[in-house]
Amino acid sequence: MYGVNSSLSGSSVADECAKIEARPIDSGFLSSSDISDSENFTSEQLSAKSEFSDYFVSGNEVVEDGNMKVDNRVYFLSESLSKIKVEGSCTNDLSSDKSATEDAWGKKNKGQFILQDEHGNTHLHLAIYFCYSDMAFNLIRAAISPVYLDLLDQDGQSPLHLAVATNQYQIVRSLIVAGAHPGIRNSKGDSPLHIAARLGYYNCCRAILEPVRREEFKSLCLSYDEVHYKMVDLEQWNYEGQTCAHIAALNCHIDILRLLMRCGADINAREGRGGYTILHFAIQNKMEKLAYFLLSECSNLEADVTTYAGKSVLQLGLPINTGLSRTLLLRGAASPYSSEDEDMEECEDEVLKRNNHLYLHNSLLNGCA
Structure with missing residues (x-):
């Protein structure tokens, strides 16, 4: 038998054969011995993953099969998807009308779409994380309700969070069109839009913020006919x-x-900890x-606008160049001195003037005497 050493004894050969037969069958998903070496990944995608999805690379993620190292999530994804049976000629025909065959197929395989591994990842999570775009699009189309697009993994991340973190703005848009919740939070309280704003992914921000057109919804050929879209809350706080x-x-x-401003974000909004506005952040940093x-x-x-402590941008005690300081004063920012300080200075000036007057008066009297 292939892969068995002929010098082994009969019992050893039998044991070795049993081990080989017990190994998972390669479904064709895995094309290299190390997933990180796959040509499908770009440096940008890898850097986004390492920054955002550290929980994906724990020491328990690798299964050693002989001399080959395999990520066990690929086994989970490939083996689970192989159990989904596509029945009916119209299932993958995106130009066809919905039919009873499609509905029966969706109900029969609903459990496969919501199946989660030990990290809480569904097929859609993994397809997006590993940048299997075609598979991700097909899974989005196959969902029988938008609810299944918002399932969270153990870090509270939805497929939309992962699509943004890996800068796959076309998948982000498909999820939004399909009815994924744009304001869903992960374990840090970040919505997908928070993540896109932090990483500077402009196209992902647009994909989340632009209103869905009826033509987009029809072109996606979803298995459901209507979506109740949720508005993006631009004033939503993270934790x-x-x-x-x-x-x-x-x-x-x-x-x-x-x-964000063009879409209606409040430029004067104060953050939740100290009441700092964007202008305060600009001066402070x-x-x-x-x-x-x-x-x-x-x-x-x-x-x-002042902080919760009542300080304007000019009262933060930070050095500001003269031109910028003058512009801020003209725009209504309170001066670097509070009204109490100014009152104290006026009182001190009056005391000094009075003392000087008395000194001069006494000096004149003494001179006359």
Whole structure:
């Protein structure tokens, strides 16, 4: 038998054969000995995965099969998908009308779409993570309800979170058109839009924010006829108390910040911890480019908004160049000195003047005497 050493004894040969027969069957999914070496991955996708999905690469993820190392999630994905039986000639015909055969097929295989591995990953999670775009599109079309597109893994990440994290904006758009919840949060409180704003993925932001057209919905050929879309909440906080606009500003993604403003984001919104606005962040982090963008392009910017401690941008105790400081004063920002400090200075000036007057008066009297 192939792969068995002829020098082994009869019992050893039998044992070895039993081990070989017990090995998982290669379904054709795995094309190389190491998944990270696959030509399907780009450096951008790999960097996004390493930054965002660290839980995917734990020490228990690799199964050693002889001399070959295999990610056991590929076994899960390939073996589970092989059990899905496609019946009816119209199932994969995207131009055909819906039929009873399609409905029966969807109900019969519903359990396969919501099946999760030990990390909470569904087939759709894994297809998106491994950048199997065609498979991801087919799984989106095969879902019998938008609810199945929002299943979360152990880190609270939906397929939409993963599609954004790997910058697959076409899949992001398909999920939005299919009815995936745009404001669903992961374990850090981040929505998919928070993630896109942090990583600077402009196309993913557009895919989430643009209204769905009827033509898009029809072209996707979903198994359901209607979706009740949820509005994107641009003022939604993550667990750090930050909106998407705050995150875009902190990472100096001005193009995304401009897009968020065009869609209705509040440029004067205060974050949840200290009440800082985007303008406060710009001054605190010495981001002059961001500050000049806010002052030049944002006509509705309110420079007089204060933090929860009652401090304006000029009262943070930070050095600001003269030109920017003058512009902020003209836009209504409170001066670096509080009213109490100014009152104290006026009182001190009056005391000094009174003392000087008394000193001069006493000196004159003493001189006359």
